[in-house]
Amino acid sequence: MREEIKRFIDQMEEGSVAIIPAAHEKTRSYDTEFKFRQDSDFWYLTGFPEPDAIAVITKGAKKPYTLYVRPRDPLMETWFGRRQGVEGAVKNFGVDKAHSVEKFGADLGKILAGHEKLYYRFAVDTELDQKILQYLNEQRVRRLKTAYPPHTIIDPTPIIGEMRLHKSEREVGLMQKAADIAAEAHVLAMKKVKPGMNEGQVEALMEAFMKDKGASGVAYNSIIGGGDNATILHYVENNMPLKDGDLILIDAGAEYQGYASDITRTFPVNGKFTPAQREVYDVVLDVQLKCIDFTVVGNTHQQRQDYSIELLTEGMKQLGLLKGKTKDLIKKKAYLKYYMHGVGHWLGLDVHDAGRYFVDQQAKQSRPYAPGMALTVEPGLYIPPDDRSAPAKYRGIGVRIEDDVIVTETGNINLTAGVTKDPDEIEALMQKSARK
Numbered sequence: 001m002r003e004e005i006k007r008f009i010d011q012m013e014e015g016s017v018a019i020i021p022a023a024h025e026k027t028r029s030y031d032t033e034f035k036f037r038q039d040s041d042f043w044y045l046t047g048f049p050e051p052d053a054i055a056v057i058t059k060g061a062k063k064p065y066t067l068y069v070r071p072r073d074p075l076m077e078t079w080f081g082r083r084q085g086v087e088g089a090v091k092n093f094g095v096d097k098a099h100s101v102e103k104f105g106a107d108l109g110k111i112l113a114g115h116e117k118l119y120y121r122f123a124v125d126t127e128l129d130q131k132i133l134q135y136l137n138e139q140r141v142r143r144l145k146t147a148y149p150p151h152t153i154i155d156p157t158p159i160i161g162e163m164r165l166h167k168s169e170r171e172v173g174l175m176q177k178a179a180d181i182a183a184e185a186h187v188l189a190m191k192k193v194k195p196g197m198n199e200g201q202v203e204a205l206m207e208a209f210m211k212d213k214g215a216s217g218v219a220y221n222s223i224i225g226g227g228d229n230a231t232i233l234h235y236v237e238n239n240m241p242l243k244d245g246d247l248i249l250i251d252a253g254a255e256y257q258g259y260a261s262d263i264t265r266t267f268p269v270n271g272k273f274t275p276a277q278r279e280v281y282d283v284v285l286d287v288q289l290k291c292i293d294f295t296v297v298g299n300t301h302q303q304r305q306d307y308s309i310e311l312l313t314e315g316m317k318q319l320g321l322l323k324g325k326t327k328d329l330i331k332k333k334a335y336l337k338y339y340m341h342g343v344g345h346w347l348g349l350d351v352h353d354a355g356r357y358f359v360d361q362q363a364k365q366s367r368p369y370a371p372g373m374a375l376t377v378e379p380g381l382y383i384p385p386d387d388r389s390a391p392a393k394y395r396g397i398g399v400r401i402e403d404d405v406i407v408t409e410t411g412n413i414n415l416t417a418g419v420t421k422d423p424d425e426i427e428a429l430m431q432k433s434a435r436k
Helices: 003-011 040-046 074-080 085-093 101-112 126-141 157-165 169-192 199-212 227-231 275-294 301-319 326-331 423-435
Strands: 016-021 027-029 054-058 065-069 097-100 117-119 152-154 223-226 247-252 254-256 263-268 374-377 380-382 398-400 403-407 412-414
Touching: 003 040, 003 054, 003 157, 016 040, 016 101, 016 126, 040 054, 040 157, 054 101, 065 085, 065 101, 085 097, 097 101, 101 126, 169 199, 169 247, 169 254, 169 263, 169 403, 169 423, 199 223, 199 247, 223 227, 227 247, 227 398, 247 398, 263 275, 263 398, 263 423, 275 301, 275 374, 275 380, 275 398, 275 403, 275 423, 301 326, 301 380
Parallel strands: 016 117, 065 097, 117 152
Antiparallel strands: 016 054, 054 065, 223 247, 247 263, 374 403, 380 398, 403 412
């Protein structure tokens, strides 16, 4: 049995059963589907890669872990690919028992009967929601004469989220691989980008490289923003030409065995920062380095955000973007004009990974960092091209620098250190490549 299943069982209450569904294939258009990606919680617990499966986990049972899966079907496998089937689920995925998912509806009463509590996420799988609700309603109408189903339903998401928040050594290894692949892709972009290229060409170059190096694909839609497009936080059109004298902001990560990397680098299209670009870049880089150093055991998530705001507000004053006392500017939230996002987020199976940021229900007590937590560090400044209050030389400049770190007992590990962010090193790399 998988270690993750054992740990989940340990946290279940006595007299309980859990039902955890896999993801389903999703229609892209008409009769075509998006490429399948497994539900992250289901993948974390089971490691089972196929759609439509259902895990049943029963606290206190001699054989607590059952998996309902798609049956083997030669015709369907000819059309859509091989299946593990019942035999493969038992042989390859550590389950105690496996059944065809076609039997789940008939087995539901037996699964639920006699358990006081059910761990289940509503509003994720609407079809399964209806099966469970219909069964519970039928028993209520019958005055519980034929069965005694759970009377308490508990969302398992917080439990699984806390498990996912603290990465194991195995997970850190997978995340390092995802980071290495993405870092190499960013270095390749620095070597290849030149004026006249299209943003989409850079996207294609990087994503093909990541796939070639073993990634299943990108961890999220890549952001390839040249010039003014770098001031749009989630710019994904990626279809404009790259101009001489502009910066390009690339936010792209790889997914490897389900785990995400998330890297942003900003550099000059022609290989040489202008003085104004360098001034903005240096402010962001200084803040990013300090926030990485701040990402250590004991410091809290909110403290790091506040620290980034204070540092960037000072930087905005240095650049002439803001004027006044730092405390007053922060109180008025003047910084939001140029820095409007968080300095980082959890990272793991999801690029914005599971786990609470606060330890209290009122979201007032920020969570302190602990070993095994994985986070991004990504301050930025975004100066709109039409901002007449900003010095003209800075208008249309967007800079974000992002790395992935793992908190350790003694500090942290920068998983994405393999791609340089030192501006002098970036220029030297690009100019050397241009001479070849």
